Amino acid sequence: MTTQLTDESEHAVLSPAxxxxxxxxxRRRAPRSCHGWFEADGDRPDPVAVLERQSxxxxPELVPVRYGRMLESPFRFYRGAAALMATDLGRLPSTGLTVQLCGDAHLLNFRLLASPERHLVFDINDFDETFPGPFEWDVKRLAASFAIAGRHNGFSASEQDGAVRACVRAYRARMREFAAMPTLDVWYAQDDADRMSALLASSMSKGARRRTAAATAKAxxxxxxxxxxxxxxxxxDGRRIAPDPPLVTPLRDLLTDPSDDRQEKELRGVVEDYARTLSSERRFLLRRYRLVDMARKVxxxxxxGTRCWILLLLGKGDDDPLLLQAKEAQESVLAAHTSGPRYDNQGRRVVTGQRLIQTTSDIFLGWTxxxxxxxxxxxxxxRQLWDWKGIARPDTMDPDLLRLFAQLCGAGLARAHARSGDPVAIAAxxxxxxxxxxxxxxxxxxxxxQNERDADALAAAVASGRVRASTL
Known part of the structure; x- marks a missing residue:
């Protein structure tokens, strides 16, 4: 089933009413109550087969690492199972109210980030699967991640539901706020970390406030x-990337013939091609650095298992670095299930989606x-590798703190959706x-x-020898 999308650009010429x-x-196409239902039918694809197609x-040598990481817990399995959920979401009733989806909006893809102005903001950070689609797909993926995280922590069903409902309620309330705001105010809205801390302080315990302050400082x-x-x-030869195989493997260690410089020339050409996707002033800045080393990183x-390179560039000397990450972009897992646009370069798809969703994006964000x-x-x-990134630790959260974090994520997702979709229609x-x-x-x-059943299916496939898992 392919979800047909409405043209949300039309909302600019329609009245608010x-x-x-x-x-x-x-609501005629998809009553709100219909979103409470999920049951896999007999036509649902074999979950292991879906993962194998991706693999x-x-x-090849990294695929067992992927399976090993997914089998560490149902929550880690969920992080690697965006393709499975995309298949399931595509088979459900759809509102047709289009936004630029994150595509993988689980709770660990919300984190503290640095803006170009060097402010710390709270935003979405992963856009590998970004694609236009019905707004509820992101909300459902985010909501389920809180239930799964709560189970992992041993919370009761009511505590899990409390986090999920806090997330969705915050999304709905924030969307109503955006529906009443001028268009430019929606676009400029951001979640500054200091402002968020002040807003949540009255709801937090003293210990939670200390942990939040420590996380902000660490970011x-x-x-x-x-x-x-x-x-x-x-x-x-100067500063070079330190090997830590198989997690970090310098290019020189991947070559069968160390004297063969074709791959190095190719990657140097990648930097030149990528620079053309930057604005002129950022190309100027990039030219002040020279590429000295590169390595594959897990x-x-x-x-x-997707190709990911870290590139070490140096400016005035060995103490003036720029670290870039070049990450492979494959077709979004959502593309087969919705009628969105097709791109000549999947990296461009990721960058386009990120710029639509994030309030402030990395100044070196581009594609090649x-x-x-x-x-x-x-x-x-x-993009840059590490820049004031603070990552949540849901396994250390008590039910109250998980519920507060759920509110932040729900409100942040609403802000992302309001930028590319129609907040008036979604709020209504x-x-x-x-x-x-x-x-x-x-x-x-x-x-x-369902996620637990799918994780069990992968574990059974490993036990039978159908696929291999590695713990690294």
Whole structure:
């Protein structure tokens, strides 16, 4: 089933009343109560087969690492199972109210980030699967992640539901706020970390406030200089990336013939091609650095096995670094299930989606195409590696703190959706009652059950020898 999308650009020429009527009309296609249902039918694809299809285009020796990481817990499995959920969401009733979806809006993809003005903001950070689609797909993925995280922490069902409903309620309330705001005010809105801390202080315990302050302070230390110190070492040739195979493998160690410089020339050409996707002043800045080393890096859970390179560039000397990450961009897992646009470069898709969703994006964000060690051309997007990034630790949260974090994520997702979608129509669809909130709580529990069955299926496939898992 392919979801047909409405043209949300039309809302610019409709009156607010017409836009609200459009949102309420969507209840005919997908009543709010219908979102509380999920049950896999007999036509649902084999979950392991879906994962194997993804793995077919990945670095073969890293695929077992991906499976090993997914099997560590149901929550880690969920992080790697965006393709499974995209298939499930595509088979459900759809509102047709389009936004630029994150595509993988689980709770760990919301974090503290540095703006170009060096302010710490709270925003979405992962856009590998970004694609236009019905707004509720992101909300459902986010809601289910809180139920799964709550189960992992041993919380009761009511505590899990409390976090999910807090998330969805915050999304709905924030969307109503955006529906009443001028267009430019919606676009300029951002979640400054200091303002968020002040807003939440009255709801937090003293211990939670201390932990939040510590997390904010730690995020400010996660700069490119910290990454530089961790990932590089001094050699006879100057600063170079330190090997840590198979997680970090310098290019020189991947070559069968160390004297063959074709791959290095290709990657140097990648930097030149990527620079053309930057604005002129940022190209000027990039030219002040020279590329000195590169390495393949294993990242994340769902991304393991896709090609990811870290590029070490130096400016005035060995103590003036710029670390870039060039990450492979494959077709979004959502593309097969919705009628969105097609791109000539999947890296461009990621960058376009990120710029639509984020209030402030990395100044070095761009895209390119490169021929890999296997001679196959692949799309990449490029950004800085580490820049004031603060990552949540849901496994350390009590029920109250998880519920507060859920509010932040729900409100942040609403801000992201309001930028590219029609907040008036979405707010009208959601309405002022908690009907949608209650439905999503039921969905989250049902999908958490399905996620556990899928994780068990992968574990059984490993036990039978169908696939191999590695713990690294």
């Amino acid at each position: 017409e836009r609200a009527a459009h949102g309420r009309e969507a 077919a285009t990945r670095v 400010r230390t996660r700069t490119h200089l910290q990454a530089f110190a961790k990932l590089t070492r001094v050699t006879a 990242v994340g859970v769902g991304s393991v 195409r490169a021929v890999g060690l296997d001679g196959v051309g692949r799309d990449f997007y490029v 669809y959601l309405g002022g009652s908690d009907r949608f909130d209650r439905a999503l709580a039921a969905f989250a529990q049902a999908y958490a059950d």
